[in-house]
Amino acid sequence: MEAVELKRRIRWADADAAGRLHFPRIFEYVEEGEAKLMARAGFAQGARRGPYDFPRVHVEATFRRVLALGAPFVMRVAVGKLGHTSIRFDFQVYADEARQELAVEGSMTVVVVENDKPVEIPAALRAALAPGGNKA
Numbered sequence: 599m600e601a602v603e604l605k606r607r608i609r610w611a612d613a614d615a616a617g618r619l620h621f622p623r624i625f626e627y628v629e630e631g632e633a634k635l636m637a638r639a640g641f642a643q644g645a646r647r648g649p650y651d652f653p654r655v656h657v658e659a660t661f662r663r664v665l666a667l668g669a670p671f672v673m674r675v676a677v678g679k680l681g682h683t684s685i686r687f688d689f690q691v692y693a694d695e696a697r698q699e700l701a702v703e704g705s706m707t708v709v710v711v712e713n714d715k716p717v718e719i720p721a722a723l724r725a726a727l728a729p730g731g732n733k734a
Contacts, residue, residue, distance in 0.1 A: 599635060599638065599639065599676075599677055599726060599727050599728065599729070599730075599731045600676075601674050601675060601676035602631050602634045602635055602638075602674070602675050602676075603672055603673065603674050603675075604627065604630060604631055604634075604672070604673045604675070605670070605671075605672050605695075606627065606670070606671060606673065607668055607669060607670050607671070608665050608666065608667050608668060608669045608671070610667065611623075612626075613666075613667040617666055617667040618664050618665065618666055618667070619664075619665040619666075619669075621659070621661065624659055624691065624702055624704075625657055625659075625706060627673055627691075628657075628673070628675060628687065628689050628704075628706050629706075631673060631674075631675025631687070631689065632675060632687050632706065632708075634675075635675065635676075635677065635687070635727070636652075638726070639722075639723055639726035639727050639731070640722065640723070640726060641723055648720075649712050649713070650710055650711065650712055650717075650720070651710075651711045651712075652685070652708040652709070652710060652711070653708060653709060653711060654706060654707070654708055655684070655707050655708065655709050656705075656706070656707040657704070657705070657706045657707070658704045658705055659702055659703070659704030660702065660703055660704060661701070661702050662700055662701055662702065662703070663693055663699060663700070663701040663702075664701075665691070665693060665701050665702070669693065670693075670695070671691050671692060671693055671701060672691070672692045672694075672695055672697060673689060673690070673691045673692075674689060674690045674691075674692075674697075675687055675688070675689045676688055676689075677727045677728075678705055680719060680724055680727060680728065681719075682718060682719070683709050683710050683716040683717060683718060683719065684707050684708065684709045684710070684716075684719075685707070685708050685710070685719065685727065686705050686706070686707045687705060687706045687707075687708070688703075688704075688705045689702075689703065689704055689705065689706070690702070690703045691703070710723075
């Protein structure tokens with residue numbers, strides 16, 4: 599599946615007292631990208647995605663450049679790896695539209711859960727998220 603790109607600005611609610619991106623807020627933007635990818639795959643958030651839940655089990659980020667309040671950025675979110683029961687979303691945040699100044703990069707891993715137990719990624723979801731899957 600193709601990556602999604604979000605063009606945003608650091609919002610007041612996302613800045614710390616020094617006027618910089620407050621570090622945990624980056625994952626809210628990542629979740630926005632995840633939601634777009636999942637919706638493209640037919641597992642839209644509002645639809646409860648059938649019997650499945652997708653809890654986060656691992657997140658990480660490396661901050662390479664300060665993003666100040668009001669600063670524009672471009673975030674790219676893509677499926678990095680499809681495991682047996684897990685999906686890793688990789689992301690890069692650029693401080694410029696030319697995508698030359700990498701500000702933040704990292705990943706977020708979710709596990710597919712049904713009835714509170716990890717289950718294999720549903721075939722339709724795997725096919726949609728795989729490289730070349732669901733180009734909509």
